[in-house]
Structures are given as structure tokens and as C-alpha cells.
């Protein structure tokens with residue numbers, strides 16, 4: 165696929181629209197979902213079913229005073245929100261929504277997504293460091309230690325999938341799982357994954373890591389309101405805060421995309437019917453990612469926040485050893501079968 | 502109540518260069534429908550504030566349930582409870598830390614006038630939030646019911662936009678009392 169200038173511009177435009185709309189309306193879903201889990205209707209009065217709430221909040225945030233507290237490191241302070249939003253946007257370039265809908269299939273797509281995810285972790289550190297606030301600082305240290313801890317099992321588990329499909333290209337990983345739900349990597353009892361029955365567990369590991377990577381409850385230690393005011397964005401008002409929020413939701417979408425591509429067969433339909441027009445359609449991909457996002461929201465409003473020790477113990481003592489063992493097992497089984 | 506001392510912040514924010522009436526109206530409408538309160542409660546009235554956000558009364562219907570823990574992201578300060586003299590400087594700091602535009606709701610008799618704690622020779626509390634904050638809406642009661650807080654927020658929306666969401670209901674019990 166040749167990447168002409170027009171092509172690139174259109175791709176970037178679509179990516180920005182997709183990310184922006186998603187971020188705005190996932191906030192609405194979150195608030196509505198929170199309402200339903202707590203047996204209340206959620207936003208109701210502004211527009212039908214509160215559907216006007218995201219644009220209203222957006223306008224309000226944009227017209228609020230952009231406050232730069234005295235004594236902050238101005239350059240760093242202003243760069244951090246952009247740094248939170250930017251990697252999430254870039255990552256969409258390589259995510260394949262279907263066989264043809266992909267801005268630019270890079271042959272190291274997996275690597276690129278992880279590289280930019282690490283940049284997202286840095287934005288938290290920079291935000292906390294730049295805002296001259298001890299709570300923000302503590303929170304960003306927490307958030308970064310969490311991001312680092314959960315990136316390791318996530319990477320190791322991803323290597324398992326890379327071993328199975330023999331490619332770092334996200335399109336190829338997804339394409340190798342086409343042809344029915346029994347071909348998806350989440351199932352262990354098939355030849356493609358070497359009859360590795362631990363596959364559902366690695367799906368679970370990557371799912372947990374995706375929740376933790378995006379700093380969401382029950383792992384939102386960085387934003388523990390009861391201890392750290394508002395976390396690393398304590399000092400950000402107006403759209404600075406808005407960008408952090410949008411970045412978080414964009415990261416959620418990316419996490420859901422990654423889980424879908426690695427384990428749930430990307431755009432492959434659950435049942436292959438040759439004559440059915442929607443076999444292996446982009447609709448399946450969107451359906452899958454929104455179901456995963458629904459589970460994210462469900463988890464967030466169901467479980468209380470863990471402690472920082474519980475969080476780090478889970479990663480270093482359980483997830484990393486299990487994922488290492490899983491990697492070893494997969495490699496051995498692939499050799500055998 | 503004597504002279505109110507406004508925060509210096511109020512005067513230092515410059516007016517916008519271009520005045521666009523329609524856009525201003527739209528912006529005000531947006532501000533009124535997304536009032537994020539600051540998370541803090543000082544005394545018993547705060548329990549009613551929490552009740553307002555919970556399932557039965559559900560403040561989120563009006564988009565006002567996003568209690569922000571950081572004053573930098575909050576729009577409205579709900580002073581919910583007794584203001585002791587020791588607490589007042591903290592509250593003032595929080596108010597000063599909020600970016601413009603910002604509003605204050607005094608919730609409960611304590612925040613309005615000192616409530617049940619006013620007596621001759623009392624030394625511990627400040628008799629009303631309006632002694633040191635520009636209060637926009639007073640919600641009376643000890644404690645006010647959650648419906649009253651919702652009414653207060655609708656009243657604040659009325660103040661911001663000049664448009665009221667629902668017509669006011671005339672209280673019935675007053676007529677019975679008068680006859």
C-alpha cells in the first residue's frame with residue numbers, strides 16, 4: 165500500500181475523528197454505565213438520554229480558565245497533556261480494523277504500539293514532575309511503577325502470540341486467526357497454538373495488563389482520590405485535564421484493539437459463512453472492541469481500588485512468572501507439534 | 502452581613518476581547534449543564550450531599566455528579582456544613598485555587614448563618630460562608646433534603662443562563678398554614 169500525502173492526511177483525519185468521538189462518547193458510556201451499575205439513570209436531562217453531555221462538557225472545559233500555577237516548570241507542564249494524547253493517536257496508524265481498513269500496516273506493528281505505550285507512561289511522569297505538587301509527584305511515581313510492572317507480562321505474553329503466528333505485523337496476526345471462532349488464539353485446543361491449554365490464561369493476563377496499563381480501576385492507584393487529591397493531573401485545569409481524559413479513553417480503545425487482534429481474531433466472524441455478506445467484516449472488529457470496553461467499564465464500577473502493594477505483587481509475583489512459564493511452554497509445544 | 506470581601510481573583514480575570522452574544526449564551530448554557538462540584542464536606546450536611554449523588558436522587562441526571570477532587574477542575578463549591586474558624590482559611594484557599602468561572606452554594610443553615618451553633622459568646626465557628634466567600638445560592642435546612650440541593654443547583658443554572666429548567670412549584674403546606 166503506497167502512502168501518498170493525501171492518503172496519509174485522510175488517514176490522520178479519520179484517526180483523529182475516531183479517537184475524539186470515541187473519547188467523548190466513552191465518557192458518556194462510562195457515566196451512563198456507572199449509573200446503571202448503581203441503579204440510577206445517569207445523565208438524563210441534557211439531550212435525549214444525556215447524549216449532549218459530552219459536547220457540553222467539552223465546551224465547558226475549553227472555556228474554563230487555563231490556569232498555570234506559579235512555580236511550575238512551564239514547558240514540561242504544557243507538553244505533558246499533549247504527550248498523553250499523541251502516542252494514542254499515532255498507535256491507530258498501524259491497527260488493522262479489517263483486511264483493507266488499515267492506515268499503514270507496519271511489519272513491526274506490535275513493537276510500535278508498545279513503544280508508544282511506553283511514551284504514554286512518560287507523559288504521566290512528566291506531568292507529575294512538572295506541576296510542582298507533591299501529590300502529583302507521588303501519584304506519577306506510582307503510575308509509572310505500575311506501567312513498568314505491567315508492561316513486562318504484557319510483552320512476554322505478546323511474544324507468545326508472535327511465536328504462534330510467526331509475525332509482528334498486526335494484520336498478519338489477525339489474518340492467521342480467520343475462519344471461525346475455534347481458530348482464535350484464545351482457545352488452546354487447536355494445532356495453531358500447539359495445543360497449549362494455557363492460552364485462555366494468557367488471554368486473562370493480557371486483559372488484566374490492559375486494564376492496569378490504562379490506569380483504570382481497580383488499578384487506578386495513580387488517581388487515588390482519598391490519598392492523592394486527583395493524581396498526576398491535580399494541577400491541570402481546563403483542556404489540559406480534558407486532554408489527559410481523552411488520552412485515557414484513547415488508550416482504552418487501543419488496549420481493546422490489541423486484545424481483540426491478539427486473541428479474539430480481529431475482524432474474523434465467529435462463524436465462517438461464505439455466502440453471508442458480513443463474514444470477516446469491520447463490524448465484527450468494532451463489536452469485539454466495544455464488548456471489551458464494556459467489560460472494562462463493568463470492572464471499574466464493580467471492584468474497589470487495590471493497594472499499591474497488592475498491585476505490584478500481582479504483577480511481579482504472579483503475572484510475570486506465569487507468563488514466562490507460558491512462553492516457555494508455548495515454544496516447546498510448538499516444537500513438538 | 503456587612504461588607505463581603507471578594508477574592509482578588511475575581512477582578513484580575515480580563516474580559517474577553519470579542520463579545521459575541523449568541524456564543525456567550527451557548528457557552529453559559531454549557532457551563533450551567535456541566536457543573537462539577539468540588540469533593541469536600543465539612544459537617545453533617547455533606548451526608549445529604551452524598552445522598553444527592555446516590556441512587557435515589559441522582560444528581561448525575563443534570564450532569565453535575567462529577568465530583569472533582571482537585572479544585573483546579575471544579576466549577577462549583579458546595580459548602581456543606583459548619584465552618585469552624587480553623588477550617589475557614591483552608592476553604593478560602595480551595596476557593597482561590599479554583600479557576601474561573603466558579604460558583605459557591607451554601608448548603609444548610611450552618612453555611613448560611615451559623616445555624617444552631619450561634620449563641621452569645623460563641624468563639625469557634627464562622628457565622629455563614631458569605632462572611633468570606635461570594636455565595637451564589639443559599640439552600641436552607643438543617644440539613645436540607647437532597648431535593649433541596651438539586652433545587653439549588655437548578656437555581657444556580659437559572660442564575661447562569663437566565664433560563665429555568667422547570668417552573669417553580671408553589672409549596673402547598675404554606676396555604677394550609679395561612680388559613
Ligand code: SF4
Nearest residue numbers: 545546609610611644
Ligand atoms: S445545617 Fe444542620 S445538618 Fe447542616 S451542617 Fe449545620 S448542623 Fe449539620
